[in-house]
Amino acid sequence: MRIVELTKDTKDNILENLLKRSPNNYGEYEAVVSDILANVKANKDAAVFEYTLKFDKAAINADNILVTQDEIEEAYSVVEPALIDVIRKALVNIEDYHRKQKQYSWFDSTPQGTILGQKVTPLEWVGVYVPGGKAVYPSSVLMNVVPAVVAGVDHIIMTTPPNKEGKVNPVTLVAAKEAGVKEIYKVGGAQAIAALAYGTESIPKVDKIVGPGNIFVALAKKSVYGHVSIDSIAGPSEILVLADETANPRYVAADLLSQAEHDELASSILVTTSRELAEKVSVEVENFVQVLSRKEIIEKSLNNYGYILVAKDMEEAIAVANEIASEHLEIMTKDPYAVMTKIRNAGAIFLGEYSSEPLGDYFAGPNHILPTNGTAKFFSPLSVDDFIKKSSIISYSREALEPIHKDIEQFAKSEQLTAHANSIAVRFETL
Amino acid sequence: MRIVELTKDTKDNILENLLKRSPNNYGEYEAVVSDILANVKANKDAAVFEYTLKFDKAAINADNILVTQDEIEEAYSVVEPALIDVIRKALVNIEDYHRKQKQYSWFDSTPQGTILGQKVTPLEWVGVYVPGGKAVYPSSVLMNVVPAVVAGVDHIIMTTPPNKEGKVNPVTLVAAKEAGVKEIYKVGGAQAIAALAYGTESIPKVDKIVGPGNIFVALAKKSVYGHVSIDSIAGPSEILVLADETANPRYVAADLLSQAEHDELASSILVTTSRELAEKVSVEVENFVQVLSRKEIIEKSLNNYGYILVAKDMEEAIAVANEIASEHLEIMTKDPYAVMTKIRNAGAIFLGEYSSEPLGDYFAGPNHILPTNGTAKFFSPLSVDDFIKKSSIISYSREALEPIHKDIEQFAKSEQLTAHANSIAVRFETL
Known part of the structure; x- marks a missing residue:
């Protein structure tokens, strides 16, 4: 992994390089997406079925678009029971954490007869998008659905693309059922976002659409924003590790790689005050890469967006971490809490050598849907807040x-x- | 004012008519806005100065773009002292209310050594857009700036278009100064949004842009969303009054008109269970319109988007209010609190016959920047929440x-x- 001395120039180059990954730079697909949105808005189900046949090669109609009870039961019969157990254990932690985010209505009064307050109301309809394809992420299903359930959303529906036999991945179905989704529609892509935003004969219009997707899904979500609400646009995954000479190079290397394996646009950055650590981590990374199953993706992602930055002191290291505003930030230093107080911008902050990032992805409880690509400067992790809204009270x-x-x-x-x-x-x- | 019996058909027609006002339907200006954004991103100050000369006829350069201390002092010398007093009184109430919205970092720990939490951090840079032109709204300046100040934002900057002498309206300057703005830049339109989103030699890049503007400003904000954060896209103003036979028709009429005067796209709707009240309000409206200074705007807005709807019972009246999801909702019924418990969707809820909507616009304390055009189903009033973000803590x-x-x-x-x-x-x- 390349080792770079941190200077104003190297920093500026890296920031510019990272921003290349922004979904704001994919304007070429906007016309396609805007056609799909207009077609579904005008022709509803007919357009949805046509796109599903075209893109997913699946013959979906009004009678089979909704996943049936039988399909759910079939899914439970094929998913490994040990995985269902793990999903249930993770679910308990995720629910516990999100319950602590609940906000309550409040009011304040004066004896002159004034009452001012804020009424908190859950959203009524939420649509959760779950990507299809070979990669299946049941953990993302839990992370999208649980905060909506905790918020008290009345109707949580899900859409996900079917395979060409018209089936949905069984693990997705089990995760959705466990998390509390009642209705799952077999539709994906921009056409799913359009259906959720405008409603069709089969698919109800929702108030908010959440969940990650490919570039077509991201552009469609951005386009319907304002007509409905959306979560923030998901970008490629990122990790930044802040470490001093006390960090374990093997742990640091393993954690950097855990993000690099996501895709070729993922970014893994170590910022350290110790050149010795930098060199040891670089060696550990090379060793690990050889034995990991997603070697090709990892190598591309490290070549494109992987850096080991050597800073002259912790202050400079913290400053660059705040500028990059990484989705995941690990602090492996002598006193991680002292460093944490100086962190302004990060989606999730992991403290100490046993708080490895995948712990947060799967199990600890906080949401793993986090602001990416520098947006941690102004966006927050997905939370119960995303599924409520407030009304002022004046009397x-x-x-x-x-x-x-x-x-x-x-x-x-x-x-x-x-x-x-x-x-x-x-x-x-x-x- | 037209009186319509509430049926499924009339309701659907009204909902469709109201949505015509959405800023999503102004695609024709998108190309112009996208050129301005690209030009400012590439050519920074030079492009900003060029557009300001073209659109505002003002010769602005790097030396005079920032409002000076002298200009602020001059503004104080020309604004009526009584108005400054009123601004200060309103400011106290607005600050009091918003302080109650503050959210705090929290954590929870277990004896096994786990710490999970949520860190609340104010945004570092916020840009407030204030429209120019003949209409000057110091109240909007206060409502945009105060929640940012209460949140603890480090740098709150403002942009507003200059007149052709290169001057900013003195009332805007006084309101900005009173609210706590430190830097005011003389630039307006889509070019101001571009400058705030990308930064120029003179204007710092911000993390979030708030404040209302014309269609060019709204489209520019939507376009930069994701690169920076924005508040929700402001639409035309709205009021919905829910009233039974106990309501004072004169008060209801006056309150409907207070929104109708905003612009021709504003919407004023009474939903009542009493045909007698409907008829009395209609007469009162006609009488008031004759003596109000903005008669022309009011007549157009009432013709386009004004309705008196007669519902068969309060349940039906409440249901349509929830579907319309009005920016402002007044409840003038025997027991307004009981009705309030059934309201899901409204930006601000005003209870009882002395809680007239302009009380909320100017003085009570809650924010007057509210979700419009049905977006109260998923958006909230502008608040301190808009100027903070959260990071998960995992240890x-x-x-x-x-x-x-x-x-x-x-x-x-x-x-x-x-x-x-x-x-x-x-x-x-x-x-």
Whole structure:
């Protein structure tokens, strides 16, 4: 793995290189996606079935689009019982953590008769997109569905592309059922996003669409944003390890590789104050790569977006970590908590040498759907917050309004909004 | 004002009509906006100055783009002192309310050495857009800036278009200064959004852009979403009044008109169980319209998007209110709190006959930047939440990881992610 001394120039180059992975740079597919959206909006089910035949080679119609109880039972009979057990154990942790995120309605009152507050209401309809293809990620199903369940969403539906026999992967079905999904529709791609955003004869319109997908899915989600809500656009996975001379090079190397294996756009970065550690990690990485099953992907991803950066001190190392704003940040230093207090930007922060990133992907409880590609500067992990919304509550008595009514009228008039002023004045007019 | 009996058909027609106002339907301007964004991204200041000359007829350069201390002082000398007083009184209420929205970092630990938590961090850079033109809304300046200040944002900068003498409206400057803005840049339109999203020599790149604007500003914000964060896309203003036979028709009429005066796309809807009230309100509206200064706008907006709907009972009235998901919802019924419990979708809910909507626009404290055009089904009022983000905290000891390490490895292997499994296994290998 390449070792680079951290300077202003190397930093700027790396930041620019990482941004190349942004889904904002795939404009060439926008026209295709926009056609699919328009077609599904106009022709509903007919368009959905046509695209599913074209892209997934599956003959789906109004009678077989919904996964049946029989198909769910069949899925349970083929998935390894030990895996179902692990899914259930992870689910307990994920539910526990997300329950702590719940926000509650509140109000505050004064004896003059004012009540101000904030009412928290779960979303009514949520659509979860689950990608198809050879890679199946039951962990992502849990991470998308659990916060919606904890928030109290009334209707959580799922869409996922069928294979050419019209079937959905059994592990996806088991994970969905365990997490609490009631309805699963066999449709994928931009056509699934369009169906969820506009509704069809078979698929209900939802208020929010969540879940990762390919570039067509990402562009479709971005395009329907505003008409419905979406989670943030998922980019390629990332890890940044902040380490000093006390870190175990073997652990650091293994953790860097755990992200590099995701895909060729994934990024793995070590920022360290120790050149000795840098060199040892580089060697460990080379050794591990030879024995790992996804060697080809890992090599490409490390060549494209893998770096070992040597910083002159921890302050400089922390500064670059904040600028990169990595999806996953591991801190393996003498005092990881002290370093953590200086971290502004990261999706999830892992502290100490036993907090390896896959622990968070699968088991600890916090969500593994995290802001990528620098968006941890302003976005948060998927959470219960994503499945609620708030309404302000305002209640004034005559006694409370009377002493301020002229102030409000003056403010409104200063903005030339005389009907606003009138709506206050009319309450105090003497007839 | 037209009176319509509420049926499935009238409801569907009204919902369809209201959606015509969506900023999703202005695709014709997308090419213009996308050119402006690309030009500012490539040519930075030079492009910004060129557009400001072209659109605002103002000669702005690197030396005069920033509002000076002298200009602020001049603004204070020309704004009516009584208005400054009202701004300060409103500010106290707005700050009080928003402080109650603050969220805090939390963690939870187990004696096995696990710590899980959520770290709350304010955004570092926020850009507030303030429209120029004849209409000046100091109240919107306060509503955009205060939640960012309360959240603890480090750098809050503002952009607003200059007039052709290169000056910014003094009321805007006073409101910005009072609210706590430190830097104000004289640039407007899509070019301002581009400058905030990408940064120029003069204007810093921000993490999030908030504030209303015209269609060019709205499209530019939507386009840069993902590269930076934005608040929700503002649509035309709306009010829905839910009233029974106990409501004062004069108050209802005045409140409907307070939204109708905003612009021709604004929507004012009364849903009532009382035909007698419907008729009285209609008469009161006609009387008020004659004496209000914005008569022309009001008449157009009522013709386009104004309705008095007569429902057969309160249950039906509430159901349609939830479907419309209005920005502002007033409840004027015998027991407004009982009705409120059944409201799922509204930006702000005003209870009782003294809680007129302009009280919320100017003075009560809750934010007046609210989800419009049905988006209250999934979006929330602008709040302190918009100016913070969260990071998950995960810390495990060897003791805590040991009993579950094989579970995690199995889960990872089931997803064919062997490097993930390896990063856990390496911690327990016997050398």
